Amino acid sequence: MAWSVGAGLEGRTVVVTGATGGIGQAVARAFASTGARVVATDLDEAKVDELIGSLEGGTHKGAALNLREADDREVLLELASSEGGVPYAFVHTAALLRRRASLDDVTEDDWDAQIDTNLKATFFLCRAFADRMKSAGEGRLVLFTSQSWMTGGFGGATVYATTKGGVVSMSRGLARTYGRDGITVNTIAPGQINTPMLLTDLDPAIYEKMRQDTPLGYVGDPDDVAGSVVFLASSHARYISGATINISGGFLMY
Numbered sequence: 001m002a003w004s005v006g007a008g009l010e011g012r013t014v015v016v017t018g019a020t021g022g023i024g025q026a027v028a029r030a031f032a033s034t035g036a037r038v039v040a041t042d043l044d045e046a047k048v049d050e051l052i053g054s055l056e057g058g059t060h061k062g063a064a065l066n067l068r069e070a071d072d073r074e075v076l077l078e079l080a081s082s083e084g085g086v087p088y089a090f091v092h093t094a095a096l097l098r099r100r101a102s103l104d105d106v107t108e109d110d111w112d113a114q115i116d117t118n119l120k121a122t123f124f125l126c127r128a129f130a131d132r133m134k135s136a137g138e139g140r141l142v143l144f145t146s147q148s149w150m151t152g153g154f155g156g157a158t159v160y161a162t163t164k165g166g167v168v169s170m171s172r173g174l175a176r177t178y179g180r181d182g183i184t185v186n187t188i189a190p191g192q193i194n195t196p197m198l199l200t201d202l203d204p205a206i207y208e209k210m211r212q213d214t215p216l217g218y219v220g221d222p223d224d225v226a227g228s229v230v231f232l233a234s235s236h237a238r239y240i241s242g243a244t245i246n247i248s249g250g251f252l253m254y
Contacts, residue, residue: 004034004234005034005227005230005231005234005236006030006031006033006034006035006036006230006231006233006234007234007235007236008234008235008236009031009034009035009036009088009089009230009233009234010034010035010036011035011036011037012036012037012088012089013036013037013039013080013083013085013086013087013088013089014031014036014037014038014039014087014088014089014090014091014233015038015039015040015041015076015080015087015089015090015091015129016028016031016038016039016040016041016091016093017041017042017067017076017091017092017093017094017125018041018042018092018093018094018095018144019038019040019041019042019048019051019062019093020040020042020044020047020048020050020051021042021093021094021195022193022194022195022222023093023144023190023193023195023222023225023226024040024042024093024094025051025222026221026222026223026225026226027091027093027222027225027226027229027230028040028051028055029054029055029056029226030223030226030227030229030230031089031091031230031233032055032056032057032060033056034230034234035057036088036089037057037059037060037061037083038052038055038060038061039060039061039062039076039079039080039087040052040060040061040062040063041062041063041064041065041067041076041094042064042065042094043064043065043066044064045063045064048062048063048064049062061079061082063075063076063079067094067117067121067125068113068116068117068120068121070124073121073124073125073128074128076125077128077129077132080129081132086132086133086135086136086139087129087132087133087139088133088136088138088139088140088233089139089140089141089142089233090125090126090129090139090140090141090142091142091229091233092122092125092126092141092142092143092144093144094117094121095117095118095144095160095163095164096113096114096117096118096160097114097157097160098110098113098114098159098160099155099156099157099160100156100158100159101156102156103158106158106159110159111159114159114160114163115159115163117163118160118163118164118166118167119163119166119167119170122143122167122170123170126141126143126170126174126185129141130174130178130181130183133178133181133182133183134178134181134183136182137181137182138182138183139178139181139182139183139184140183140184140186140232140233140237141171141174141178141183141184141185141186142186142187142188142229142232142233143167143170143171143185143186143187143188144167144187144188144189144190145164145165145167145168145171145187145188145189145244146160146161146164146189146190146191147189147190147191147246147248147251147252148160148161148164148165149161149164149165149167149168149189149244150165150189150252150254151252154206154210155203155206155207167187168187168189168244171185171186171187171242171244172185172242175241175242176242179241184232184237184238184240184241185241185242186232186237186240186241186242186243186244186245187243187244187245188225188228188229188232188244188245188247189244189245189246189247189248189252190220190225190247190248191210191214191220191246191247191248191249191251191252192207192210192211192214192219192220192248192249192251193219193220193221193222193224193225193247194219194220194221194222195222207219210251213251214248214249214250214251215249215250215251216249216250217249218249219249220247220248220249224247225247228245228247232245
């Protein structure tokens with residue numbers, strides 16, 4: 001059998017949140033190409049339906065859900081378990097970024113919305129999916145942070161960067177907690193990736209300065225991220241847990 005980055009994923013259920021975003025779409029398509037069964041969610045029903053209809057294979061499912069809501073998180077868990085099996089991988093790309101040019105412009109609603117989406121929902125989703133995975137004795141949690149977890153926020157993203165630092169710390173605690181249950185927990189840290197989230201309200205001068213400061217000299221594409229996500233969910237990565245994978249073209253080095 002030929003070597004495959006997605007080894008062990010065929011027929012498995014993989015949940016992808018934020019699935020209609022730039023990175024989320026690339027990740028969902030990559031998993032579908034491995035033969036995995038994708039359960040996708042995002043906020044816009046029409047976009048979710050369009051994505052599901054475009055994926056390879058015919059067993060994928062999708063739902064428009066607001067993961068800040070506990071009831072919607074439960075709906076996602078049940079949808080992922082609807083075929084009677086246990087979800088194998090939970091890939092959490094969903095996040096909220098509200099740029100504010102000045103810290104004085106940050107409102108409590110800005111703070112609460114980003115904390116609730118990027119940290120609170122992440123914790124409760126991971127706990128719920130890990131509880132299901134325990135019964136199978138195996139599972140993969142792949143979370144998303146940002147290069148800003150280490151550098152701090154650029155272009156009015158201080159609160160966002162704060163939440164992403166929390167995701168790294170959380171993932172390490174989850175990895176220590178669930179390791180004996182056969183569940184790995186890892187985090188992807190993208191740098192500049194050409195997505196609508198990156199470009200929203202970003203000063204073009206900051207965009208260009210970051211591009212110039214990136215040793216590889218260009219802004220990445222979502223497909224530059226998707227391969228590493230699939231690898232972390234595959235059987236090749238069974239001994240990797242608690243890691244933060246830096247995908248920033250060299251902008252961040254550690």
